[in-house]
Amino acid sequence: MISKEAENLLFEIIKHESDGNYWAERFEAADHREDTILRGCFKELKDNGLVDTKWASNIPYIITILKDGYLYQQHKEEQEKAERELTMSEFEKKLMELLERAKTISPPTQVSYDGESIAEHNMPANVWMDDVRIFHAKYLSEHPLYSSMESLLFHRNFSRLVASLTSISKDRDFIDKMNGVEKVEVPKYQAKTLTEYDVFISHANKDKEELIEELYQSLQKLGISIFYDKESLEWGDNWKERILNGTKKAEFAIIVISENFFDREWTERELSEFLNRQNRNGQKLILPIVHNITMQQLQEKYPNVADIQAIDSSKYNCDQIALLFAKQLIKRLKAN
Numbered sequence: 001m002i003s004k005e006a007e008n009l010l011f012e013i014i015k016h017e018s019d020g021n022y023w024a025e026r027f028e029a030a031d032h033r034e035d036t037i038l039r040g041c042f043k044e045l046k047d048n049g050l051v052d053t054k055w056a057s058n059i060p061y062i063i064t065i066l067k068d069g070y071l072y073q074q075h076k077e078e079q080e081k082a083e084r085e086l087t088m089s090e091f092e093k094k095l096m097e098l099l100e101r102a103k104t105i106s107p108p109t110q111v112s113y114d115g116e117s118i119a120e121h122n123m124p125a126n127v128w129m130d131d132v133r134i135f136h137a138k139y140l141s142e143h144p145l146y147s148s149m150e151s152l153l154f155h156r157n158f159s160r161l162v163a164s165l166t167s168i169s170k171d172r173d174f175i176d177k178m179n180g181v182e183k184v185e186v187p188k189y190q191a192k193t194l195t196e197y198d199v200f201i202s203h204a205n206k207d208k209e210e211l212i213e214e215l216y217q218s219l220q221k222l223g224i225s226i227f228y229d230k231e232s233l234e235w236g237d238n239w240k241e242r243i244l245n246g247t248k249k250a251e252f253a254i255i256v257i258s259e260n261f262f263d264r265e266w267t268e269r270e271l272s273e274f275l276n277r278q279n280r281n282g283q284k285l286i287l288p289i290v291h292n293i294t295m296q297q298l299q300e301k302y303p304n305v306a307d308i309q310a311i312d313s314s315k316y317n318c319d320q321i322a323l324l325f326a327k328q329l330i331k332r333l334k335a336n
Contacts, residue, residue, distance in 0.1 A: 005037060006044040013051060013063055014073055017276055018244065027059045052304065054268065061265070064272045064304065067279040091139050091178040095169055098135060101128055102162045125158050132161055143174055198329055200227040200250035202270040204260035211291055211313060212256060218322035224329065247273040251332060254325065255305070258291040262301055275304055287325065289313050
């Protein structure tokens with residue numbers, strides 16, 4: 001269980017996960033007290049295995065939302081939805097309860113019966129109308145009968161109040177609205193949203209000559225659509241925006257992890273983006289290649305990636321890697 005402050009921070013992180021400048025601006029604008037609270041909450045989220053944060057200049061520059069972070073948000077949303085549905089359903093229950101009670105109550109009168117005083121006779125109806133007043137104030141402010149019922153309550157018109165509630169009980173649209181049921185027009189056909197690239201190659205620039213160029217050529221020969229910075233970035237592009245956009249529009253990400261990859265701002269930023277996507281969607285996305293490093297080094301440096309099956313560049317040539325990727329892509333296309 002995490003604190004409410006940490007929970008709010010988690011939701012804020014998820015909301016702004018694609019905004020690279022958000023947290024720098026957030027910390028710059030924070031006063032000393034808020035800064036202290038934020039840092040404490042970041043630590044709490046990390047200690048609970050919900051996010052992983054890398055800091056630079058005392059500001060978080062890479063925030064990876066772990067799978068449990070997304071699951072926490074999902075559970076919280078489902079819990080809140082259930083609570084809302086419970087609250088909404090009380091409207092209909094209360095409405096039907098008032099109508100059932102009205103059937104057992106005699107309308108108010110100015111004449112006494114069988115020695116019963118007028119006050120005693122009218123008490124059940126008066127209690128009922130008091131309950132209707134509460135119901136009216138709590139639930140009916142958006143109903144067309146709200147104003148007329150306000151007048152009926154003022155004049156204590158029992159019979160017409162019963163008639164008004166009966167009318168509301170037949171207003172299915174309003175009841176559905178109060179129960180949280182939305183009418184949705186479902187299209188007969190909705191095309192699948194297609195990704196722009198089959199694969200994004202995430203790598204360190206120093207590995208281009210030794211591996212990446214050849215891998216790119218091998219993939220291209222198979223007709224695979226590739227986001228590769230050298231080929232995808234054009235003169236005048238905002239390269240940061242183009243790369244971040246590419247991470248969102250690729251079906252898969254081949255992550256070539258080497259010592260050159262370690263601790264580079266943009267390689268780790270790309271990795272964080274893909275981890276967030278994979279954790280959020282629960283679908284295979286990251287295809288790691290270890291290049292001139294051991295699996296132990298991968299485990300120590302990126303434990304979140306070490307759980308994902310990787311291949312070693314020393315055991316496959318680039319054409320073989322391209323064929324392995326093509327098989328993954330074909331499986332995905334068949335599944336869709």
